[in-house]
Amino acid sequence: MKLYDGWKIILGLIVFVGFFTLPIWLNLSSAQSKVKPQLVYPKDAMQCVENKDYMNHYHMDLLNFWRDSVVRMNVRYIVRNGTVLTHNGEKLEMSLTLACLKCHSNKEQFCDQCHNYLDVKPYCWDCHVQPKGGLK
């Protein structure tokens, strides 16, 4: 069996297979591939504004909606079934800093866990001050 222009074809095949199986080599060569996100939930947890499943999947939609409501419509408080939600007697604002971060105060052990795992770079912190424990 003769392969014409053999070395060029074999070189091309090595590059192709090497590139395509790159994720396998990267995963096998790194112990980090077994590390999974470890979220720390607040201990004295009151109820979140939505259920856990919804927050897991759609928190970005909620925050985006909040941003638009507050910044564009001047609607500030979280209303559920016609009444404003409260926390420790205070009215709860549609705000990352004034609502979410009250309980989920540690960015590094909460937001960053999944975001870093999936290379998500939300631009929340372009405007908001980063809470302590996650400053980079």
Add this chain to the structure above:
Amino acid sequence: MGLGLSLLYFIVILGLGWIAGYLPFMKTIFGTILPYVALLLFLVGIIARIVRWGRSPVPFRITTTCGQEKSLPWIRQNKLDNPSSALGAFGRMLLEVLFFRSLFRNTKAEFKDNEKLVYSVDKWLWFFSLAFHWSFLIIFLRHFRFFTEPIPSFVTFLQNIDGFFQVGLPIIYITDVLILAGLTYLFLRRIFDSKVKIISLPSDYFPLLLILGIAVTGVLMRYFFKTDLVAVKEFTVSILSFQPIGSDLLAKLSPLFIIHFTFVCTLLIYFPFSKLVHLGGIFLSPTRNLANNNRMKRHVNPWNYDVPVHTYEEYEEEFRDKMIAAGIPVEKEE
């Protein structure tokens, strides 16, 4: 006819993925065995195709000459469209693979007012296929964020460029829009252009439908029906580092993701057996990758018999005395 058949295949695969999303038994098979079968068939299939192509001899240069051939010194050669050196052929291939140069010359023939045949420039096919191919590559590279942990830095770079306009949340990627536009054009072209429709086969429609299925399910998952991405990544990393996948992890994967995943595995399996191997074939197209040096170098057919030849020099050596004696002129006197 071709369209109906490929639609049927497409719907069967869509249905299988959909059912697998709800039946734990099928989900286990689709999630644990299918990806390895797909990867193996894809890699072995492509290598087999390329090796088979590599074994065909290329005795004579059959380059398509799209410009002035190398000729007299005062005639300017078109070095990229009619290369005479390996470097020129390399440059030609580079333009072909990265920018689809030959497709850029695409023309269309149409009857104007139903009587005159008119040829005109047609760049749309070039534009949309280039947009589609580049988007597909970038989307594949962006998916490395689900394939490896830690994530290579080029992923972040690509995501930043791709989401440059920061429209919407999650940010809409330019490539997501372009791949859908490109595929839609390539698909509609086969349906509404009667000249293309008549030569279209199921094997032309099916890959488009399949990739369209992958792109649409992906876009749906990113922007509308969100899936548990942490579970998805744990799942793919487990596959790509040969770790076992637990049933609790499989349970977290949404049916939409299983459909997406089934389409991708189908694409990998289908790839080496279809027109899609032009991924490797483009590099082996003899009309593009050879230097046009037929008049400069001797190319011998490799299948020629080994004929014993008796050259003139040997002939003269043998009969020199007799030739001189008979008065026949010789090249060497002694």
